[in-house]
Amino acid sequence: MTVVQHSVQKTGDIAALLLDRYDRHARDLPWRKRPGHGAPDPYHVWLSEIMLQQTTVAAVIPYFHIFTQRWPDFTALAACDDADVMAAWAGLGYYARARNLLRCARAVVQDHGGMLPDQEKALLSLPGIGPYTAAAIAAIAFDRRAVVVDANIERVASRLFAIATPLPRAKPDIYQRVDTITPAQRPGDFAQAMMDLGAGICSVKAPSCPICPLQHHCMAWQAGNPEAYPVKPAKKAKPVRTGTIYWVRKGGRVWLVRRPDTGMLGAMRALPDDGWNARENGHGLPPFDASWTFLPKSVSHIFTHFALEITIAVTAWGEKADPPLEGEWWDVNSLDKAGLPTLFSKAAKEAFALGET
DNA sequence: CACACGTGGTC
DNA sequence: TGACCAAGTGT
Numbered sequence: 001m002t003v004v005q006h007s008v009q010k011t012g013d014i015a016a017l018l019l020d021r022y023d024r025h026a027r028d029l030p031w032r033k034r035p036g037h038g039a040p041d042p043y044h045v046w047l048s049e050i051m052l053q054q055t056t057v058a059a060v061i062p063y064f065h066i067f068t069q070r071w072p073d074f075t076a077l078a079a080c081d082d083a084d085v086m087a088a089w090a091g092l093g094y095y096a097r098a099r100n101l102l103r104c105a106r107a108v109v110q111d112h113g114g115m116l117p118d119q120e121k122a123l124l125s126l127p128g129i130g131p132y133t134a135a136a137i138a139a140i141a142f143d144r145r146a147v148v149v150d151a152n153i154e155r156v157a158s159r160l161f162a163i164a165t166p167l168p169r170a171k172p173d174i175y176q177r178v179d180t181i182t183p184a185q186r187p188g189d190f191a192q193a194m195m196d197l198g199a200g201i202c203s204v205k206a207p208s209c210p211i212c213p214l215q216h217h218c219m220a221w222q223a224g225n226p227e228a229y230p231v232k233p234a235k236k237a238k239p240v241r242t243g244t245i246y247w248v249r250k251g252g253r254v255w256l257v258r259r260p261d262t263g264m265l266g267a268m269r270a271l272p273d274d275g276w277n278a279r280e281n282g283h284g285l286p287p288f289d290a291s292w293t294f295l296p297k298s299v300s301h302i303f304t305h306f307a308l309e310i311t312i313a314v315t316a317w318g319e320k321a322d323p324p325l326e327g328e329w330w331d332v333n334s335l336d337k338a339g340l341p342t343l344f345s346k347a348a349k350e351a352f353a354l355g356e357t
Numbered sequence: 358c359a360c361a362c363g364t365g366g367t368c
Numbered sequence: 369t370g371a372c373c374a375a376g377t378g379t
Binding site: 056058059092095096168265301302303304305341342343 | 358359360361362363364365366367368
């Protein structure tokens with residue numbers, strides 16, 4: 001046997017070992033259900049992949065059930081009101097995903113006859129679908145051979161081949177290595193097997209190497225330092241910003257606004273604020289003239305790139321006319337149905353708890 | 358390429 | 369308890 005043949009044999013072994021483990025230990029996830037005996041519903045695969053971007057499986061599952069029951073296919077989702085989807089997405093984070101979800105569903109209905117394209121390149125042109133998601137959908141929903149690389153697979157591959165180049169410079173190398181071990185048969189199961197391995201065995205900390213099916217192929221294990229991979233750059237410090245949120249009560253109702261379509265928490269319902277953002281503190285000026293009282297307890301919230309310390313100002317609106325700020329009155333007892341981002345839910349809970357309603 | 362963009366879980 | 373991180377994409 002030549003060296004080249006041996007190498008091909010080894011990489012083939014890796015796929016076979018992973019698929020064998022997947023056949024016995026695949027996680028039972030709702031989007032993996034197969035209506036017939038073929039691949040899962042492409043709508044389910046697409047929806048789950050968008051929800052799973054930078055989000056844990058446990059967080060996604062309840063949202064996936066709600067969305068698929070309420071909007072069972074592309075046609076139903078494309079026809080619904082934007083505000084309903086944004087509210088249903090509340091709490092899941094990265095709200096641009098929800099905006100792109102709707103844009104994508106409408107493009108599928110209008111430009112693709114209600115059917116998701118089955119080619120990686122066509123998928124890539126749709127809103128919210130990047131290189132990872134296009135490859136994942138092509139492989140999982142349509143059984144196309146595609147090189148799927150997410151953070152799990154990056155970690156598995158960087159350990160398997162002991163890739164010492166720091167991310168993101170290592171990405172081209174990782175992509176090539178994953179290409180090498182991706183099989184022509186069952187590419188979708190292979191991708192999911194890699195992700196299951198990364199989530200369950202080849203974990204960030206304290207990987208379970210003794211029970212790993214790839215242990216004897218793994219260069220990092222042979223070197224005794226799997227946790228050293230992948231090599232990542234240092235994190236930047238988060239600035240701390242301060243700001244104010246305004247609680248405008250009228251009887252049992254509170255005044256809600258809608259945030260601009262772009263930027264942080266874009267298109268989401270919200271409480272009025274004083275313009276705080278990642279780069280600067282809020283200006284502290286109320287949105288309109290009223291008798292404001294400041295609650296004694298502040299609310300802190302951590303975003304990806306900054307921390308926020310929020311003061312809550314409350315007022316009882318006694319005028320007959322609505323406040324001079326575009327918005328709507330919302331029943332305080334059904335605020336959970338307003339679909340507020342978590343930061344505003346926390347502030348609302350604080351205002352409510354302190355008896356300001 | 359670097360940064361903006363949420364949230365909840367983990368140790 | 370604070371740092372780290374998760375099935376990334378858009379600009």
